[in-house]
Amino acid sequence: MTAVSADPSAAPETLRVDLGDRSYDILVGAGLLGGAGRLMAPVLRQKRVFIVTDETVAGLHLGTLTAALDAAGIRHDAYIIAPGEASKSYATFERLLNAMLEARCERATTVVALGGGVVGDLAGFAAAALLRGVDFVQVPTTLLSQVDSSVGGKTGINTPFGKNLVGAFHQPRLVLIDTDTLGTLDRRELLAGYAEVVKYGLIDDPAFFERLERDGTALIAGDEAQRRAAILTSCAAKARVVAEDEREGGRRALLNLGHTFGHALEAECGYGGTLLHGEAVAIGMVMAFDLSARLDLCPAEDAARVRAHLAAVGLPVTPPRLEGARLDTDRLIAHMASDKKVAEGKVTFVLARGIGQAFLTRDVAPEALRATVAEAVAAS
Ligand SMILES: NC(=O)c1ccc[n+]([C@@H]2O[C@H](COP(=O)([O-])OP(=O)(O)OC[C@H]3O[C@@H](n4cnc5c(N)ncnc54)[C@H](O)[C@@H]3O)[C@@H](O)[C@H]2O)c1
Numbered sequence: 411m412t413a414v415s416a417d418p419s420a421a422p423e424t425l426r427v428d429l430g431d432r433s434y435d436i437l438v439g440a441g442l443l444g445g446a447g448r449l450m451a452p453v454l455r456q457k458r459v460f461i462v463t464d465e466t467v468a469g470l471h472l473g474t475l476t477a478a479l480d481a482a483g484i485r486h487d488a489y490i491i492a493p494g495e496a497s498k499s500y501a502t503f504e505r506l507l508n509a510m511l512e513a514r515c516e517r518a519t520t521v522v523a524l525g526g527g528v529v530g531d532l533a534g535f536a537a538a539a540l541l542r543g544v545d546f547v548q549v550p551t552t553l554l555s556q557v558d559s560s561v562g563g564k565t566g567i568n569t570p571f572g573k574n575l576v577g578a579f580h581q582p583r584l585v586l587i588d589t590d591t592l593g594t595l596d597r598r599e600l601l602a603g604y605a606e607v608v609k610y611g612l613i614d615d616p617a618f619f620e621r622l623e624r625d626g627t628a629l630i631a632g633d634e635a636q637r638r639a640a641i642l643t644s645c646a647a648k649a650r651v652v653a654e655d656e657r658e659g660g661r662r663a664l665l666n667l668g669h670t671f672g673h674a675l676e677a678e679c680g681y682g683g684t685l686l687h688g689e690a691v692a693i694g695m696v697m698a699f700d701l702s703a704r705l706d707l708c709p710a711e712d713a714a715r716v717r718a719h720l721a722a723v724g725l726p727v728t729p730p731r732l733e734g735a736r737l738d739t740d741r742l743i744a745h746m747a748s749d750k751k752v753a754e755g756k757v758t759f760v761l762a763r764g765i766g767q768a769f770l771t772r773d774v775a776p777e778a779l780r781a782t783v784a785e786a787v788a789a790s
């Protein structure tokens with residue numbers, strides 16, 4: 411796959427996720443939120459939506475959305491959750507569903523997720539469960555959600571046993587990406603999203619990774635054309651994989667590059683903001699490449715390049731410490747046993763033969779895994 415070219419003056423762009431009668435469009439453009447009512451209207455089964463957002467996004471962008479819905483004559487209710495990963499919980503899920511029922515949502519009501527991946531995953535799962543399933547629309551407002559979580563229909567919540575262990579595949583009816591919303595996002599969150607952008611290059615698009623090595627700093631600094639191009643390239647890559655393997659029977663698991671390690675780090679750090687998902691993925695991708703190099707599958711120079719680029723833009727590349735203490739290697743490895751990619755007791759790893767050459771394997775010597783995790787922890 412080649413990177414989409416950057417053109418700041420271009421009109422909204424449409425990508426299609428091809429899934430038969432569950433196909434949908436991804437619209438990408440500046441200022442789309444202001445026209446959200448008009449853009450959503452064609453996919454609504456009744457002129458009524460139920461918006462889910464978080465406190466931060468509500469303060470910044472909910473007014474624009476509700477004004478746009480009013481202008482299109484679309485009735486709306488809103489439910490506002492606390493920001494952050496801790497809201498992807500049974501407790502918030504229950505409160506949200508009760509609010510939807512109290513508002514007398516009907517089967518033809520559409521749920522609108524306005525926010526980052528936390529809002530999208532939670533609201534999407536609630537939409538999958540409400541009245542046994544209602545439609546939903548993704549309006550992602552973080553870089554991470556614009557390049558990854560809003561596309562593909564993975565929805566869910568975290569559990570005491572690990573990340574995203576309860577959820578549903580439930581595709582949105584539309585994804586509306588207003589690139590202007592990134593203007594209010596802070597640098598740490600932007601960088602976390604950038605890690606998932608880099609992931610697409612590392613999986614199967616070495617030219618994209620090279621381009622990010624060159625232009626990543628400008629993208630992060632606010633270059634609109636670079637952002638738009640990276641969002642389009644990322645969404646196109648994700649749409650293609652999802653269309654091939656919607657329910658992760660095989661190839662889709664490549665999108666989990668860095669996540670087996672990353673989810674273990676997130677679980678160990680708790681979901682209170684010590685480590686963001688994208689930060690965990692950055693560290694996890696470094697560990698996946700280090701493990702690949704340790705197993706002589708991948709040139710050590712490629713692993714070094716991955717680490718160098720992520721570090722150069724300001725992402726973490728070693729696990730954090732918790733209250734000054736290093737994380738525990740055995741506990742991290744134990745978390746990996748509850749990865750969704752475990753089959754017959756064995757974890758499926760996403761490793762790489764080089765940059766842009768990711769592959770799946772269940773054949774990883776436990777000693778090599780342990781040495782990689784121990785080395786990462788020791789460097790923290
Ligand atoms: N479903 C999937 O395919 C998929 C893919 C990747 C990640 N995820 C999930 O996504 C979640 C992470 O998503 P995230 O990184 O978007 O985090 P998030 O939803 O917690 O958003 C990050 C923070 O940014 C704030 N925010 C959102 N939009 C803003 C804006 N425009 N301006 C200012 N602040 C804004 C939020 O209030 C929040 O505090 C994780 O739970 C991860 O597991 C899911």
Ligand SMILES: O=C(O)C(=O)C[C@@H](O)[C@H](O)[C@H](O)COP(=O)(O)O
Nearest residue numbers: 558562564574606662665666669750
């Ligand atoms: O869409 C996918 O497939 C992905 O793997 C995207 C990941 O970035 C995302 O974090 C996903 O939630 C992880 O997969 P999970 O099945 O372990 O939840």
Ligand SMILES: [Zn+2]
Nearest residue numbers: 606669687691
């Ligand atoms: Zn992810």
